[in-house]
Amino acid sequence: MDHTHFFAASYTQARAKFIHAVQSVNGALTSYPHPDQKGPNGELLSIDVAHVGDVAAEKQLILISGTHGLEGYAGSAAQIAWLTLGSAAKLPAGVGVLLIHGLNPYGFAHFSRTTENNVDLNRNFVDHDQAHPANPDYDQLHPHLKAEDWGWEFLDAMAAAETHYRSEHGADALFNARVKGQYNHPDGLFYGGQAREWSNLTLQRIIEEHLAPARQIALIDWHTGLGQYGEPFFLCFSPDHSAEYQQAVAWWGEHRISNARPHGLSRPNYSGLVFHGVSRFIGDRPLVGAVIEFGTREIAMNKVQPLDQWLRFRAPRNTEGFDLLQLDLRDAYVPFSQEWRIGALRQSVEITEQAVVGLATRNDRP
Ligand SMILES: [Zn+2]
Numbered sequence: 001m002d003h004t005h006f007f008a009a010s011y012t013q014a015r016a017k018f019i020h021a022v023q024s025v026n027g028a029l030t031s032y033p034h035p036d037q038k039g040p041n042g043e044l045l046s047i048d049v050a051h052v053g054d055v056a057a058e059k060q061l062i063l064i065s066g067t068h069g070l071e072g073y074a075g076s077a078a079q080i081a082w083l084t085l086g087s088a089a090k091l092p093a094g095v096g097v098l099l100i101h102g103l104n105p106y107g108f109a110h111f112s113r114t115t116e117n118n119v120d121l122n123r124n125f126v127d128h129d130q131a132h133p134a135n136p137d138y139d140q141l142h143p144h145l146k147a148e149d150w151g152w153e154f155l156d157a158m159a160a161a162e163t164h165y166r167s168e169h170g171a172d173a174l175f176n177a178r179v180k181g182q183y184n185h186p187d188g189l190f191y192g193g194q195a196r197e198w199s200n201l202t203l204q205r206i207i208e209e210h211l212a213p214a215r216q217i218a219l220i221d222w223h224t225g226l227g228q229y230g231e232p233f234f235l236c237f238s239p240d241h242s243a244e245y246q247q248a249v250a251w252w253g254e255h256r257i258s259n260a261r262p263h264g265l266s267r268p269n270y271s272g273l274v275f276h277g278v279s280r281f282i283g284d285r286p287l288v289g290a291v292i293e294f295g296t297r298e299i300a301m302n303k304v305q306p307l308d309q310w311l312r313f314r315a316p317r318n319t320e321g322f323d324l325l326q327l328d329l330r331d332a333y334v335p336f337s338q339e340w341r342i343g344a345l346r347q348s349v350e351i352t353e354q355a356v357v358g359l360a361t362r363n364d365r366p
Helices: 011-024 069-085 105-110 136-145 152-169 171-179 198-210 243-252 274-281 298-314 320-333 338-361
Strands: 028-038 044-053 059-064 095-101 216-229 232-235 287-295
Touching: 011 028, 011 044, 011 069, 011 095, 011 105, 028 105, 028 198, 044 105, 044 198, 059 069, 059 338, 069 095, 069 105, 069 216, 069 320, 069 338, 095 198, 095 338, 136 152, 136 171, 152 171, 152 298, 198 274, 216 232, 216 274, 216 298, 216 320, 216 338, 232 338, 243 287, 243 338, 274 287, 287 338, 298 320
Parallel strands: 059 095, 059 216, 216 287
Antiparallel strands: 028 044, 044 095, 232 287
16 A cells, blocks of 8 residues: 555645545535635635544544644545545444544645634634633744744744743743744734634534534544654543543543643643534533644754744745745655655554544443
């Protein structure tokens, strides 16, 4: 089996491979075209949703790719690999799987982690009618994370500012300030927005249209960039030791769910996650699940994150330099290494199967 069967080089190719894989298992497809955004060459952008197995069953597993745009090249491959190699065509009775492909299709197509509004979709699921969570430490760091010119002078200055911050507040506080989410700098990193993104609104619509009969719902939101190179890294957001948390432990193992420390640091106090949004959209029905990452450059991701906004807002386009830096950004999130890709595929199919079996054999009532 060749990994190029599952990975794609463009959003449009990923979408075509996904649709083909869904058709090969006779899944039901629904597309949610983006109303006003296109790909870099004018291509259609849409969130594509496949429902396989018993679509009216009480037990439903949601698999999401592309919450963070360009990370979707890995999440899409995980979805296509499960459709092709997993139990999609022979699901146990009473279980359905809802695959949401390219939740942030703009970022997916344009090789950016963020949406058409530079919003980090995984910080956007807050109540925008309330005051947004404050992040004064990010406010302080922001000027050092925004490249006016890309080069090692910028990287050195950012590293110096971070060393200074770390010496005063510690490495955990630096990581938290950087990534937990901020709502004041629309051109910054991990910006959660001022209103619900189209992808946020559409996710609610998808869940309402497909999961009305569901009573037990599970979620895997595929990501990349956290954890050890090539290894899965789990972030479970169910309250510690709740029934949902215990289910995640039973499916995937205590060692993966408990005390997960990204890059050896304390877990940031994230706001506005997709996990929070899905929990709200399904109301009082329990949600078992996790954000599952595949590690890439580990803590050195800090150095590449501002490249996304540099390429979006300030880099001269149509130059060789732009192309080279964009390849670096893509490789940082979804390494071109086939060893990495084959390992991620194998593990993602196994992890998805663990959730399917866990959900199928779960017999507690909500
Ligand atoms: Zn991500």
